[in-house]
Amino acid sequence: MSNRDLRDILGGLVMIAAGVFAAVYAQRYDIGTLQRMGPGFFPVMLGIALAILGVFITVPALFRPGTRIVVHWNSLIWVTAGIVMFAALLNLLGLVLTSALMIILTSMPGVDMNWKSRIILAIVVSVITYLIFSYGLGMVIPVWPWSY
Structure with missing residues (x-):
């Protein structure tokens, strides 16, 4: 794991976690239907989209080398x-x-x-x-x- 792109792996995992949290938390609101969207529809869809984008960032990063993370x-x-x-x-x-x-x-x-x-x-x-x-x-x- 030390030669993987840890920066993108961590960033993608944070995006996945934030997206899943938003999608799950927003289900407290009425989602509605496609014809009549409720107040929870947009946050749920946005959370799902964020989680999917996080997967698209994380998976390729598992297979490419990266640089060492330096914390200032x-x-x-x-x-x-x-x-x-x-x-x-x-x-x-x-x-x-x-x-x-x-x-x-x-x-x-x-x-x-x-x-x-x-x-x-x-x-x-x-x-x-x-x-x-x-x-x-x-x-x-x-x-x-x-x-x-």
Whole structure:
């Protein structure tokens, strides 16, 4: 198994598991018929399609060589810390500042980027995030620390 394409095998198995879970869980809703589809029809069919695509990825990967998987622990820790920080500070600092802090934090490892570029990236991503969630989706999220 060490010379197999482990990356595609694991990815395909995750897709199969997610597809089976979605198809089984969505059966709690009325599936209906092809002429009169219920709310569970689309999630069940999407789950089945995802599982089938996972099989199409996994089976060929069993018969081809692959490369070794390298986990970049430093990046994993910084990105996880950024996500946890975002969740912890969103209500306290608001969407714009929390997004900017998360971008700065997650761009720390392994990226050859100066502070000016990080700050510009943080501003651009914060503005895009604000536009998407506040205007595009109309979500009610505190934008600034003082906007409650």
